[in-house]
Amino acid sequence: MARHEATGGTRGARYEGYEAYEGGSPEAERRRFEKLTRELMRTRRTRPGGADSPGAPQLLRPFRAKAALGVENARLRFRDDLPPELCVGYARPGAEYPAVVRLSSASGTERHDTTPDLHRMAVRVQAGPEETHDLLATSFPVSHAADVHEFVAFAKATAGAGSTVEKAFGLFVRLPLAVGWATADRMRRNVRIATRHTVGSLARETFWSRGAILWGPAGPVRYQLRPAPGGTAAPPPDRGDPDYLDRELAMRLSTGDIAFELCVQRYLDDRRTPVEDGSVEWRESDAPVVPVAVLTVPCQDLDSARARAAARRVELLTFNPWHTTEEFRPLGNLNRARKAAYEVAAAHRLGLRLPATEPGPTAEPGATAEPPPTALLPVPVRAAFDLPVRAAFGLVNRCVPWHRLPDPLGLLGPDALGRTLRRLGLLDAAPPEAPAHPDPAPAPAGERPRVARRDGARMDGARRDVAGAAAGRRLSPVHRPDLIHVPHPATVSERLLHRERFRPATSLNVLAAAWTHFQSPDWVDAASHRWDGTQVYGGAGPRLEEGHLPLGPGGVPPIGSPGAWWLGLSAMHTLFAREHEAVCEALRRTHPAMDGESVHHTARLVVSALIAKIHTVEWIPAILATEVLDLGSKTNWQGPPAHWLSRLGLWLFEASASTGGPRGVPDHPGVPFALAEEFMTVYRTHPLVPDDIELCDHRFGRRSRSLGFDEVRGAAAEAVMRKTGLADALYSFGIAHPGAITLGNCPRALRRFERDGELLDLPVAELMRARRRGVPRYNDFRARLGRARIRSFEELSPDQDTVARLEEVYASVNEIDTMVGLFAENPPEGSAFSETAFHVLLLMATRRIQDDRLLTVDFRPEVYTPLGLDWVEKSSMTSVILRHCPELAGVLPRGASPFAPWRPMAPSLS
Known part of the structure; x- marks a missing residue:
């Protein structure tokens, strides 16, 4: 990869020297990322239930992650003694902002809470009418993948693995063939360590950003959200209750607040605190943790009608680390790949691209169920027939046009032609965004736009x-x-x-x-x-x-x-x-x-x-x-x-x-x-x-x-x-x-x-x-x-x-x-x-x-x-x-479209 210097231009912040773009330029990297995103989405469709394997960093938010908490009434308050070099943008001593908080599992399927899994925290800070900052963190300090290529290779190697034998074959055969034995060993080790920990309370877990973000003139940082001092210890896991983490959070919030410290670790150099490699931990012995703010989820009844409605609204939000400002721009390969991937993933997660099955009696309005795995089985069969069928009709149409073939064959002719034409691809007339730049989070959509068409709305x-x-x-x-x-x-x-x-x-x-x-x-x-x-x-x-x-x-x-x-x-x-x-x-x-x-x-x-x-x-x-x-x-x-x-x-x-x-x-x-x-x-x-x-x-x-x-x-x-x-x-x-x-x-x-x-x-x-x-x-x-x-x-x-x-x-x-x-x-x-x-x-x-x-x-x-x-x-x-x-019933054509000539009424002689 080649070092590429860039500046924020009129947007303000400078980030030259910290990033290395694949292919030597943001434009070349963007094209590679788009291709990898398409590969990743195809891989997701082969997974049972569309889930990521345990330990996979959430480059794409899963289709149906199990949410333990979704609240709209949290607050983020910066410390009064915020170090001067970290005072930038919305980060000001004593400044306080409303926040949305979501805690969930990291996999894409509903799992028992005692099943080994990573957990995630997503926070949206509303710093102004049109300024938001999304903070995404996971309960392990590093990614199993150094960059997006390793991420996709891991996803492809484990795609469709249902049995233990299939998983072992993917991890110990397909993955080393894709990335090399040493890299595959490091990735497997990270996943194993990340999922070994059994959680007793999400309120007492620490969540790491893994990737770096810019913190204005202070340069790159990684952040973490750790339990604030005080509070009760986590209870032992209740292995008999599949939802004990949800219930434990509800009990805590019924009697008091839950608080996390937002802390940052500052960049030192590419060896000890790399920006482009997400698999390397920024050790606290090298980069000390600096507390900068406190995130508070206030005491409340999560079972109340108001809280349940808020949780449903939070589920409709699309968190993205690029929902921020240029001063807090995400940095690094994995974060840049997220810019291309998260927009696609949001549509998938909200059920905009997967086929619907019959919804159950408790389905939420506007929600789209996932397809049964059997719905995906014919794809390889169809793919095997695609090329020869199109080639055959190409030869036939040189001698006999499609519109002169007998009906059954003639019907397949235009369809084969359409498949051929679609392979040409629809080109995007708008120039790709390169380098990527942050944007504020879109306004919460709610249910109405999901079930309605609106003028001027995307x-x-x-x-x-x-x-x-x-x-x-x-x-x-x-x-x-x-x-x-x-x-x-x-x-x-x-x-x-x-x-x-x-x-x-x-x-x-x-x-x-x-x-x-x-x-x-x-x-x-x-x-x-x-x-x-x-x-x-x-x-x-x-x-x-x-x-x-x-x-x-x-x-x-x-x-x-x-x-x-x-x-x-x-x-x-x-x-x-x-x-x-x-x-x-x-x-x-x-x-x-x-x-x-x-x-x-x-x-x-x-x-x-x-x-x-x-x-x-x-x-x-x-x-x-x-x-x-x-x-x-x-x-x-x-x-x-x-x-x-x-x-x-x-x-x-x-x-x-x-x-x-x-x-x-x-x-x-x-x-x-x-x-x-x-x-x-x-x-x-x-x-x-x-x-x-x-x-x-x-x-x-x-x-x-x-x-x-x-x-x-x-x-x-x-x-x-x-x-x-x-x-x-x-x-x-x-x-x-x-x-x-x-x-x-x-x-x-x-x-x-x-x-x-x-x-x-x-x-x-x-x-x-x-x-x-x-x-x-x-x-x-x-x-x-x-x-x-x-x-x-x-x-x-x-x-x-x-x-x-x-x-x-x-x-x-x-x-x-x-x-x-x-x-x-x-x-x-x-x-x-x-x-x-x-x-x-x-x-x-x-x-x-x-x-x-x-x-x-x-x-x-x-x-x-x-x-x-x-x-x-x-x-x-x-x-x-x-x-x-209804008076036109006698003149409309019979057995033909109303766009064909009608039967004229004979002029009356009277």
């Missing part, structure tokens, strides 16, 4: 779930400043994209276009990355005034963008605002004790899941109208069809497809979920928008009036909606065709799109967006998705006029813009999207479900209520329409 710790957040990447960007205006985007728009005549998509209706825009209501920027109902619930949430949306500034509802608002959006928002009210009313009838906020948030869960289901099960099969994709989309939501070959194939190499997304396991690749920039490029479906709207009477089939698109846009949309009514608006859209997604079919109205007082040519803006954000040009785009490059314009399109126009605009096939290439391709028969676009849509549509815990692990009655789950299960776009416009 979900599961991800950085880009919120509306308007940055897009992710699936392909690394290609920035070509020399080609930013080559060819000029205005020329491309005029010659290749501008609608000269309307080309209809005869398999669809305009509701399909309105639905597409409903998913991303702004013409330019994307909405929330998740199916969280942001487009319905943004701002104040859905409200209706006499059945219609209330008007905001400029005559447009406050949930809409004035420039992007049109009659199609108005119809969708009105329909689902009414659906929200219907769900609320049903919840109030079924659960009269549920408060108003709970009703609202539960209804939002239901409506958001219903939107995701409609998109997956009805809209995708309508717009990608092939039998294979109809089966595939429904499989994505509700599991495979009854055909044995489909079920066997999907089980072998796609775990979640065997059950459907809402019953499957969340799939979290290595970076936070985000809609990819490539997805947004593919999702430019503006050709669907018609140039005019014919409004018709659903009762008599008569046309009432014909309006240009500008006459149903902006403030004019709501006036038309109020005059026309929702039923007639839906009927008018249902019997009309949208435009085909092809070249020369972008609507005229969107070439004069007003945004923030500026007129935009939307196709030009989208071409420039893709170029400036480094979306690869079409040929590179294809190649990076595993498709063959085209060598001539004729390979792109058989239409000679299209070929001539392409040759006129572009000097070579390598210059073709991705959007242009996608529009020029001949799509599979019945599909509105090109083959290349389908590759990206397949990938994101699947992951958008699989990465969302509220559509997978927490899609269950404890979160949605039984009524809510039943509502999602039994509802569809057809039932939503009929619930609010």
Whole structure:
């Protein structure tokens, strides 16, 4: 490892000279840590019950550690005689702060209190409104691992060891092969010594930080929390009581306070007090212990309702040594690895990534049970089939495209393709944090965010779930400043994209276009990355005034963008605002004790899941109208069809497809979920928008009036909606065709799109967006998705006029813009999207479900209520329409999606 000097910059504290970063830089080390974190999480899934072995330092907080104490009313008070050199930041003589304290076992399973185990103390000091300091300590002074590599090697060596023979094989064969015999011997010895001690009272134990932290100008320290002078000795362990440690603490606190001294040992040199090696003890003979503060847990009744509620809240906290300030920055390899690992571990511990089993009668609301070990058994079998199956379908698809295969095999084709594409990985567009820096602890989440969706709130710790957040990447960007205006985007728009005549998509209706825009209501920027109902619930949430949306500034509802608002959006928002009210009313009838906020948030869960289901099960099969994709989309939501070959194939190499997304396991690749920039490029479906709207009477089939698109846009949309009514608006859209997604079919109205007082040519803006954000040009785009490059314009399109126009605009096939290439391709028969676009849509549509815990692990009655789950299960776009416009029953298509053309009412002669 190379020494790397760094400074805290504007954050203040200096820590140069104390740390050595792997690979020579924080950036290189961060990449290694991320890889090791993924290995560690895979290892955890192979452990019986997901537990760490005794003695393992808690790089990751266990899934279900046994808590002996969780209190919110502790106090930390610094000594009046605090040495001047240690007076820094919140450490001031006589300063006192509120603190949260958690005492627990260190393993991840519920064990008898007499079972050998380490114990842990976690303390959160609230030093100010936005300043917290998390202190994490364990009941042994050193780690069994010197660094994160040894930690992961130990975890992998002991993974899945259930019997004594398996444990011995891991410790005496696999571990020495990984780290060497001497290192393995030292690690085994540390674990053995650490777990030999039998505890009589956690109030009389000493807890060590193991790793170092910076203490401002005083340099690195290790800290310990030891019993304060006084107090009664620990009683002998009660070997007949599996919970005697909990009871002993409760008895102590029922009669008096419990106090610990916070002490520090100061850094001397790399030999006696190493920062980078967590396995070396800082001996008190070398580095004397200096008391600096007293932590007091006050006398209280732990069995009272208030104390039990506080303990539940403490269990929802995510302690992290990096919840601090730069002056108290964690130091050393293991601590730096914790920065990468703790965010992942917090999601696992809170049940955000593991599949749910049937919860027991005492399960807490929002808690997620762990999977039975048998749920993990098929993974190696599926892994063995993964590569050959994908390779086989790769060969088959060179001769016969997936959409021409018989249904059972055809269903496996896109799934194999999806597995191949996912191996490319979603790239994190945000630069990695290196060097790591401390942050204040997040506000306690409580139960509500676990069982609700909220606007502007991060979900599961991800950085880009919120509306308007940055897009992710699936392909690394290609920035070509020399080609930013080559060819000029205005020329491309005029010659290749501008609608000269309307080309209809005869398999669809305009509701399909309105639905597409409903998913991303702004013409330019994307909405929330998740199916969280942001487009319905943004701002104040859905409200209706006499059945219609209330008007905001400029005559447009406050949930809409004035420039992007049109009659199609108005119809969708009105329909689902009414659906929200219907769900609320049903919840109030079924659960009269549920408060108003709970009703609202539960209804939002239901409506958001219903939107995701409609998109997956009805809209995708309508717009990608092939039998294979109809089966595939429904499989994505509700599991495979009854055909044995489909079920066997999907089980072998796609775990979640065997059950459907809402019953499957969340799939979290290595970076936070985000809609990819490539997805947004593919999702430019503006050709669907018609140039005019014919409004018709659903009762008599008569046309009432014909309006240009500008006459149903902006403030004019709501006036038309109020005059026309929702039923007639839906009927008018249902019997009309949208435009085909092809070249020369972008609507005229969107070439004069007003945004923030500026007129935009939307196709030009989208071409420039893709170029400036480094979306690869079409040929590179294809190649990076595993498709063959085209060598001539004729390979792109058989239409000679299209070929001539392409040759006129572009000097070579390598210059073709991705959007242009996608529009020029001949799509599979019945599909509105090109083959290349389908590759990206397949990938994101699947992951958008699989990465969302509220559509997978927490899609269950404890979160949605039984009524809510039943509502999602039994509802569809057809039932939503009929619930609010029952008069349309006679015109909806039979045996087809409501996004397919409706049956027009014959005009009355009267």
